[in-house]
Amino acid sequence: MSALSTDTHFATPHSPAELREKKDRRRAISLLTPGLLWMFFFMVLPMAMVIYVSFWTQTTFSVNSTLTTASWKHFLSSATYLSAIWTTLRIWLIVLISTVVVGYPVALFIGLFVRNKTLQTALLVACVIPFWTSFLIRVIAWRPMLGTEGAINVILMKLGIISEPLTFLLFSEFSVLVGMTQIYCVFMVGPITFMLGRIDISVIEAARDLGASFGTIFRRIILPLSLPGVIVGAIFVSVMVLGEFATAASLSGRKVNLLGNIIVSQVGSLKWAFAAVAGVVLTIIITAVIALALRLVDLRKEM
Amino acid sequence: MLTLSRVSRRYGETVALSGVDFVVPENTYMSLLGASGSGKTTLLRLIAGFEEPDQGEISIDGDRIDGQPSHLRDIGFVFQNFALFPHLTVAENVAFGLRYRAHAPLTKEAEIKDRTEDMMALVGLSGFGHRAVSAISGGQRQRVALARTLVCEPRIVLLDEPLGALDANLRARMCDELKAIRERLGVSFLHVTGSETEALTMGDKVAVLADGRIMQSDAPDMLFNQPGNAEAARHLNAWNIFEAGLCRGDVSSGTIAVRFDQMDVSAEGAAPQGRPALGAKYLTGEFNGPTALSFFRADDGTLLQVIDHLSQPRLPDLVEGQRYDIHFAPQALRQFHGAA
Numbered sequence: 001m002s003a004l005s006t007d008t009h010f011a012t013p014h015s016p017a018e019l020r021e022k023k024d025r026r027r028a029i030s031l032l033t034p035g036l037l038w039m040f041f042f043m044v045l046p047m048a049m050v051i052y053v054s055f056w057t058q059t060t061f062s063v064n065s066t067l068t069t070a071s072w073k074h075f076l077s078s079a080t081y082l083s084a085i086w087t088t089l090r091i092w093l094i095v096l097i098s099t100v101v102v103g104y105p106v107a108l109f110i111g112l113f114v115r116n117k118t119l120q121t122a123l124l125v126a127c128v129i130p131f132w133t134s135f136l137i138r139v140i141a142w143r144p145m146l147g148t149e150g151a152i153n154v155i156l157m158k159l160g161i162i163s164e165p166l167t168f169l170l171f172s173e174f175s176v177l178v179g180m181t182q183i184y185c186v187f188m189v190g191p192i193t194f195m196l197g198r199i200d201i202s203v204i205e206a207a208r209d210l211g212a213s214f215g216t217i218f219r220r221i222i223l224p225l226s227l228p229g230v231i232v233g234a235i236f237v238s239v240m241v242l243g244e245f246a247t248a249a250s251l252s253g254r255k256v257n258l259l260g261n262i263i264v265s266q267v268g269s270l271k272w273a274f275a276a277v278a279g280v281v282l283t284i285i286i287t288a289v290i291a292l293a294l295r296l297v298d299l300r301k302e303m
Numbered sequence: 304m305l306t307l308s309r310v311s312r313r314y315g316e317t318v319a320l321s322g323v324d325f326v327v328p329e330n331t332y333m334s335l336l337g338a339s340g341s342g343k344t345t346l347l348r349l350i351a352g353f354e355e356p357d358q359g360e361i362s363i364d365g366d367r368i369d370g371q372p373s374h375l376r377d378i379g380f381v382f383q384n385f386a387l388f389p390h391l392t393v394a395e396n397v398a399f400g401l402r403y404r405a406h407a408p409l410t411k412e413a414e415i416k417d418r419t420e421d422m423m424a425l426v427g428l429s430g431f432g433h434r435a436v437s438a439i440s441g442g443q444r445q446r447v448a449l450a451r452t453l454v455c456e457p458r459i460v461l462l463d464e465p466l467g468a469l470d471a472n473l474r475a476r477m478c479d480e481l482k483a484i485r486e487r488l489g490v491s492f493l494h495v496t497g498s499e500t501e502a503l504t505m506g507d508k509v510a511v512l513a514d515g516r517i518m519q520s521d522a523p524d525m526l527f528n529q530p531g532n533a534e535a536a537r538h539l540n541a542w543n544i545f546e547a548g549l550c551r552g553d554v555s556s557g558t559i560a561v562r563f564d565q566m567d568v569s570a571e572g573a574a575p576q577g578r579p580a581l582g583a584k585y586l587t588g589e590f591n592g593p594t595a596l597s598f599f600r601a602d603d604g605t606l607l608q609v610i611d612h613l614s615q616p617r618l619p620d621l622v623e624g625q626r627y628d629i630h631f632a633p634q635a636l637r638q639f640h641g642a643a
Binding site: 200 | 374
């Protein structure tokens, strides 16, 4: 009798725990599937296609699928394209720094000095208000602000600070930097505010009690604890700025050529292979920047 | 010596402290007993300088400290939730004050290391210096918080319910250790707690804070045996406080108190001659191991508790819902003057 029951026990294919585990696994997979399918068909596949097209043969008005490295050679030996890479990197770095410089104090105020959650949320929403209008309007609105007869020049002349309008304000690298900083600053403010808001106020009081001045507390406690927020913000800003073309197109007066602008103009003149090369180069740069950012701070620890 | 005189603090309409007069002598373990919401934490925060009093003066050894920035007050504060620096190791936490304080920071790494290690040895943290504060237990975090404060040699150490976050076993051990550490350092501790046993065990002196005022500040046995007013007695959780009018026999008027362990119970009408007695209904009993607690309801609704020690039982068998006579020796009674 006992032998029989042992046998039936062994014959049972799955214990309840195994069945449950199987069910959990199935649920996890079904949650993942839509995202994976989307990523495969609309990211991995197109990405592979872009790399493939970058090795196609480009003639003046058409492109054919004979493989060649000519587009790559042309791209990497052309001063125009190389300087576009350099300009992209320079503008990215300056915008990154200026969004931190402008955004950190704002985040510090909202995240640390405003301790009322409702007010905190209200202020963060206020930061997003410019996004209620379209991207283009936000960019073009800088023209009446920065132009030779724009608001800033008029006010400075009325005040007698300058006698001739400042021409570097608009259609220059300066206006591109100003425009981008304004647009992307909020993506820096958000993550930093979030990290600062998570700092336990008693930790700061403890540091004060141990004799540290506000400057020391900022350097030794607040800044290190908010660094993951800065990194996440930097990743947001970097990804968006590196792929930018619209701000440069409408505020630089064609003086600033970013990789994004090159892609737009190449696609416009049907040079698909060149555009693909620029796209691959841009992707490599963005991947490198994100990898570098993730090396700086261990985000896994902060999640 | 820390002195508070007429210290008041209001939050909008709520009065947290109203005219606190309080002294913590040199080299003393002072317990401050108060219910939650009695203003205990506010009192500590005023002393540490995280907040300022609306009125009154706080001084240490004669120099006034209210109005001074908290980082220059030279007062240690041990937080209830420990408030360790999450991104620093145990040793870095302990060394923080020595290294980064605005007034006379240590610059020689060797000296910082020596003092940090000595202090970690004192609180039983040797060998844990390199650990992350997230990788140690609750009791060890408590020690880090303590070591971090003590290594700076503050003029007084304020402990805000320091044992609240620990489990019962650990709490008993930390009690002994806190006392021992304090005695070795010779600095005054002001330990705030809501537990009367903790306050009585730890304190060389115990103060009771209620209604925003210090009700009594005395040696623990003195406070326990002779509470000066009904409020103080109520906080000790060992006294029945009731109206004298409930008692038969020759009892004075007003509010009186009798300790749980000094009340006896007999069948209704069988109370011995010469002992004040009152009738009450038995509600229920509570068995606590070495002691048993019996609850009675007096005629005016007052809840009375009688404690019985298992080794020397003196209560009869009680039936729930039945009336009994509760009586006590006339000298066991404490009378309070003024309002309860």
